[in-house]
Amino acid sequence: MTDHSESLFEAVGGLDALRRLSDTFYDAVLADPLLAPVFANFTRGHVEHVAVWLAEVFGGPAGFTAELGGHQSLLRAHLGLSITEEQRTRWMELMAAAVQKELPDDELLRRRVLEYFDWGTRIARDVSAAPVGENLGDPGPTPRWGWDGLI
Structure with missing residues (x-):
């Protein structure tokens, strides 16, 4: 059983x-006829x-923001x-x-991770409708996701 007092990262x-x-997921994506075209420049x-x-x-290191x-x-x-809804x-x-x-056998952990992906993919779909070069304004800092969802 996972210690639910630690970060999702841990x-x-x-x-x-x-x-x-990510590796397992993208292997499947690149083999998928519906998704592979979205990742043509992968x-x-x-x-x-x-x-x-x-x-x-x-909740791990802030490497994406830093680098x-x-x-x-x-x-x-x-x-x-x-990106289409399909x-x-x-x-x-x-x-x-x-x-x-790939993730530990913990129902709550897996559910929270998938809830993040559901939330994030809806944003990605919506943003993807805008043309390249569109001014997005300031989206704020990288979101954080924990045991109770968006932090």
Whole structure:
């Protein structure tokens, strides 16, 4: 049983676990006919960037903000992708399978992680409708997600 007093970052198993989660997930995404076109410019470095983002969101080191441009950079990466609800739903299905495979066997932990992904993918879908170069304004700091959701 996971200690629910620790951060989600600690509970999932840290950066190594988030790397495995991202790697497993993107292997499935790139093989998926519905999602592969969204990731036409995918590089393996994306797996590391996602793991570092998730580490920060889940209460770990703030490496994404310090080294990769923070919240604004993440949102800008989705501009112009025109993500559909069907693609978002498929993304969630593949992530749920990766969570099941890679994260500890703790129902609450997995549910909280998937709740974050559901929340975040809705934002990504909405932002993706804007053209590349759109001024997003200041989205604020990188969001944090804990045992009770958005912190």
